[in-house]
Amino acid sequence: MPTSLSLSASHITLLSAVAAIFLLAGFVKGVVGLGLPTVAVGLLGLFMPPLQAAALLIVPSLVTNVWQLLAGGRFLWLLRRLWLMLLGIVAGTLLGANFMAPDASGRATVFLGVALVAYAVLGLAAIRFSVSAGREKTWSPLIGLITGLVTAATAVFVIPAVPYLQALNLEKDELIQALGLSFTVSTIAMAIGLAQGGALQMEGAAISVMALLPALGGMFIGQWMRGKISATLFRRCFFIGLLLLGLHLSSHLWR
Known part of the structure; x- marks a missing residue:
């Protein structure tokens, strides 16, 4: 009986931590x-191996990304513009899932964090990059392929897709919808890769579904807040958010 009570308490603690984490992440x-x-x-990662954490991410990530994707009115236009990048993301993620081991050492995560910090600092310094329409067909599949490989190694699909999408000089709402489209495709590709590797288990899937509610709640609050700020303040928040995420990921350097 004591063992059963202890196990129940540990499960409650884990579920509470997962709910709080996804509430914050959704926000x-x-x-x-x-x-x-x-x-x-x-x-x-404080509570479980990276591969298990990636599996819990699938449902909240997919649903919140689809929500973000459908929130704007430029879906078909963005799909026609970004389809080469999206194909590259799928190819890179599935290719990486077949030959890249989980990031147990944390090196890929650290490199990703350093890249995010560098990009955020450049953004806060108002140094802008731009990709012309004529170069998109050249850059899009390469950016997608690299993003997919990074996704397979770290379960994070930010670099280099986010800097590239911002370099396309999209409007604020178009950028948000483009990010939703890119992240939706990345999540689906990652789920396929995890399923092929046997990392998706029924218990993890159940917790992933349970994590959806706090993730949606946090995202709803965050979207309400975003609607209250100007484009300039949004840009500043965007880069500060990237900076904090990068510092968090690169903190493995000092552990």
Whole structure:
């Protein structure tokens, strides 16, 4: 009996921690349009292996990304513009899932964090990058392929897709919807890769479904807050969010 009570208590503690983590991750995503997988995987890593954390991410990430994707009116236009990048994401993620081991050492995560910090600092310094329409067909599949490989190694699909999408000079709402489209495809590809590797288990799937409610609640609050701020303040919040995420990921350097 004591063992049963102890097991029940540990489960309650774990579920409470998962709920709090996804509430925070959803809020961050609602405000800046990204960050749910980065925050969730980073904090879940305190309680479980990275591969298990990635599996819990699937349902909240997919649903919140589809919500973000459908919130704007430019879906078909973005799909026609970004389809080469999306194909690259799928190819890179599935290719990486077949030959890349889980990021047990944390090196890939650290490199990702450093890249995010560098990009955020450049953004806060108002140094802007731009990709012309004529170069998109060249850059899009390469950016997608690299993003997919990074996703397979870290379960985070931010670099280099996010800097690239911002370099396309999209409007605020278009950028948010484009991020939702990119992240939706990345989540589906990651789920397929995890399923092929046998990392998706019924218990993990059940907890992933349970994590959906706090993630949606946090995202709703974050979106409400985003609607109250100007484009300039949004841009600042966007880069500050990336900076904090990058510092969190690169903190492995000092552990």
